[in-house]
Amino acid sequence: xxxxGKKNFLNxxxxxLILFLLFIICSLQVSVEEGQVNFDKDxxxxxxxxxxxxxxxxxxxxxxxKCQSSNLAGSNSPISNDLKREVYELVVEGKSSRQIKDHxxxxxxxxxxxxxxxxxxxxxxxxxxxxxILLSALVxxxxxxxxx
Amino acid sequence: MKKIIDALPLVVFASLIIVLFSFLSDKxxxxxxxxxxxxxxxxxxxxxxxxxxxxxxxxxxKLPALINVWAxxxxxxxxxxxxxxxxxxxSILTIYGLNYKxxxxxxxxxxxxxxxxxxxxxxxxxxxxxxxxxxxxxxETFFIDKxxxxxxxxxxxxxxxxxxxxxxxxxxx
Numbered sequence: 001x002x003x004x005g006k007k008n009f010l011n012x013x014x015x016x017l018i019l020f021l022l023f024i025i026c027s028l029q030v031s032v033e034e035g036q037v038n039f040d041k042d043x044x045x046x047x048x049x050x051x052x053x054x055x056x057x058x059x060x061x062x063x064x065x066k067c068q069s070s071n072l073a074g075s076n077s078p079i080s081n082d083l084k085r086e087v088y089e090l091v092v093e094g095k096s097s098r099q100i101k102d103h104x105x106x107x108x109x110x111x112x113x114x115x116x117x118x119x120x121x122x123x124x125x126x127x128x129x130x131x132x133i134l135l136s137a138l139v140x141x142x143x144x145x146x147x148x
Numbered sequence: 149m150k151k152i153i154d155a156l157p158l159v160v161f162a163s164l165i166i167v168l169f170s171f172l173s174d175k176x177x178x179x180x181x182x183x184x185x186x187x188x189x190x191x192x193x194x195x196x197x198x199x200x201x202x203x204x205x206x207x208x209x210k211l212p213a214l215i216n217v218w219a220x221x222x223x224x225x226x227x228x229x230x231x232x233x234x235x236x237x238x239s240i241l242t243i244y245g246l247n248y249k250x251x252x253x254x255x256x257x258x259x260x261x262x263x264x265x266x267x268x269x270x271x272x273x274x275x276x277x278x279x280x281x282x283x284x285x286x287x288e289t290f291f292i293d294k295x296x297x298x299x300x301x302x303x304x305x306x307x308x309x310x311x312x313x314x315x316x317x318x319x320x321x
Contacts, residue, residue, distance in 0.1 A: 065284035078249055079284050082275040107282040109182040 044088050055091045058100060059084060063114050071114065181301040182282055188215075188296055189280035196247045196255055196269035203270050208292070210242040210267060212319060215290040216306075217278065218269075219250040220258050222286040228305045232265035235311075241319060245269030248278055248286050291315050 046052035059073035064080045072080050072087070083104070090100045101113055110116045118126050183189075188205055195201040208215075216232060218225040232243055245266035247255050252271060259269075272278055281290065284303075291300040291314075299318045302310055 065282075079275070082279055085274075086279055106182055107280060108284070109282070 044084075046092070051091050051094075054097060055088060058087050058091070058097060061114055062087065062101075062104065063112050065108055065112060181298075183290075183298045184301070185297055185299065188290075188292055188298060189277065191270070191272075191277040191280065193277060194271045196245070196252065196271040199252075199271065203268065205296075207268070208244055208296075211292060211294045211296060213242040213244055213267075213292050214315070215244050215246055215281075215292060216266070217246045217248050217281075217283050217286045217288040217290075219248045219286050220254040221250065222248075224305045225287045226262075228287055228307060229262055229265070231307050231311070233263050236265040242267050246277060246281075246283075247271050248283065249273060249275050289315075291318050293318055293321065 044052075044055060046055065056073070060071055062072045062083065064070050064072055064075035064077060064083075066077045066079045067075050072083055086104075087100060090103060095103070104112045110122070116122045116125065188208065190205050192202060192204050195203050214235070216228075235241065236243060243265050245268070247269045250271075250273070252273075255269070255271075259266075270277060275283070281288075287303075287305060289302045289306045290298050293299045300314050302314055304310075306315075
């Protein structure tokens with residue numbers, strides 16, 4: 001009987017461990033995909049390295065409006081290529097990251113940036129998780145103190 | 149009190165499900181339009197029918213008007229074509245075309261064959277005016293009021309229902 005309980009415990013532990021590993025692997029996958037951009041660098045020639053790195057960081061931060069779940073860097077749709085050209089031209093003109101993002105937000109709305117500004121429409125997005133954490137903490141405390 | 153608190157998670161969960169489901173029934177994935185109530189962007193592009201004729205914002209003079217983003221590669225554009233023809237034939241309002249990333253000959257051919265609902269079509273092969281309008285696909289339709297302001301935008305096929313729901317109210321202003 002005791003033996004059986006031990007086996008059960010080991011089983012549960014193994015299951016948890018596998019779940020945990022799966023979770024880690026899944027998160028790794030995402031970060032690899034984000035970091036990897038295969039690019040024909042010759043298509044966008046730059047005279048300075050700062051401009052070049054600004055260009056590629058913007059491509060990672062800007063969202064493709066057509067595909068909706070990938071950034072400009074990861075999309076080869078015609079609209080993405082047009083926007084890459086637009087961003088390229090603005091970078092070459094010497095516009096700052098802020099100016100370029102504003103330029104695109106004026107046309108496509110906040111949707112186009114993966115890092116939306118904090119404003120009433122995005123309060124739930126920015127503060128929602130913290131409120132949930134607070135609520136959960138509150139519930140846990142109440143349960144522990146046997147108030148509930 | 150205890151009963152209420154016990155029921156709370158269920159209530160919260162149920163309302164979350166309801167909220168998320170309501171997003172599901174939002175069938176068109178229309179992006180917000182950043183340009184509502186702003187004036188039509190400046191442009192400088194050739195005409196589809198005559199490349200030597202340069203068109204600018206000053207050529208869009210018959211207002212109120214629709215600007216319809218179309219292309220021959222866009223199947224949905226053919227679906228809405230008869231409705232645009234109807235708007236033109238019944239002289240409801242002027243329609244300007246924005247021919248988007250298209251083959252010029254094919255585009256002219258299509259207008260020849262199926263009829264031309266447009267006062268003229270702007271030929272935007274590189275999608276420049278399209279970016280200034282926040283276009284992300286075709287078809288898209290913009291309503292410009294008599295003061296030259298963009299008042300409404302629709303992504304997807306425009307038909308009788310869309311016209312009645314989204315556009316016609318601006319015509320009667």
